[in-house]
Amino acid sequence: MTEHKLPADIERTSLSIITKELEALGIALEPENAPVVKRVIHTTADFDYAKNLYISSGAVALGAAALAKGTPIITDTNMARAGVSKPGLAKCGGEVLCFMAEPEVAEAAKLAGTTRAVAAVKKAAAMYPTGIFAVGNAPTALLALCEEMENNPDFRPALIVGVPVGFVNVVESKELLVKTCRKFSVPVIAAMGRKGGSNVAAAICNALIYTAADMLDPTNRGWQG
């Protein structure tokens, strides 16, 4: 066991192991989607995501292009926010925001008899109607995003990442998300079924950030895809 291997070397080795094991499993990824799927497997060591991830046509390119223009990412938890690569974002000139812990959001949730996740989404939707929304925890946040898309013609996110995890309302919330995004031509990446999480949300954002950084500077990394 070599202790002094550089993190970047370990990442490259890990991704090549993942590529080989996907081949052995007979799974061929769409080249455009491969960086996202592989990074989620890298984050979870769970090959189920090779089958679970729904990625609408062009979503990776559109999400990365939005990031390359400095579009902000809004997450539903501070945990997902903490997992988004700050050096990567800095290269794109973007930022990652989360309104969950704001006293104003807690107050709005209380008044409306809803969750803080919903109140945080409503605030973010008003502030960033064409932002990138990443939900790794709260199915109610996804439902609120669907409601906003239905009711507000100005709310058209550059991308929605919908990967809450869990056993209650989660599967249905992701199915509704995909349907609603399709209706309004909003790019979407969702983990169908029960699985997902803040780590998965952050991993998907990071794959898009690295793709955006490659767009801005093609000499940047090189292992992606």
Add this chain to the structure above:
Amino acid sequence: MTEHKLPADIERTSLSIITKELEALGIALEPENAPVVKRVIHTTADFDYAKNLYISSGAVALGAAALAKGTPIITDTNMARAGVSKPGLAKCGGEVLCFMAEPEVAEAAKLAGTTRAVAAVKKAAAMYPTGIFAVGNAPTALLALCEEMENNPDFRPALIVGVPVGFVNVVESKELLVKTCRKFSVPVIAAMGRKGGSNVAAAICNALIYTAADMLDPTNRGWQG
């Protein structure tokens, strides 16, 4: 789909679904360990953890008792730190710390030619030799903890949570951790194999925090176990 269900109700329903599905799978958990295993499944929707988690005898009770005395948790990533329940910790009078992002740690890592994770562990080990250490990301952090246990007789953590995820050095680092903890009678919870993550580290800490809060106030929750 009911949008206005309270988070606490959803959690209770989720845990009862997990309990039923574990029964259907023929998996009987040790009653003491059940809160930890179920919370990890709740966080990942991945029943593999019912088999992957190694929990040394008494580790749950010892970890919870340490938390109930206000023992700090030190994590290897800010993402794991963000996932640890602050209201729960407040009930125990404890805190959660992470040294990864400190400029001093980056400097020490550069000088020693090692990872920031290792430098952060070395700093934390000196400051909190009987703290709770939770590693969800860096196998090098686990190796550093093992080295500290071997070389420093004062370094005897109240508990080590060792759940890094990945494809390179990860499996071996967790095997060495379990062996070294056994040698020095240090309580340990580890996710054997490749799986784990910052979310899993946080989930294990939270299960212990809720157990500690129940110890301090038995009327507190009630669903645990």
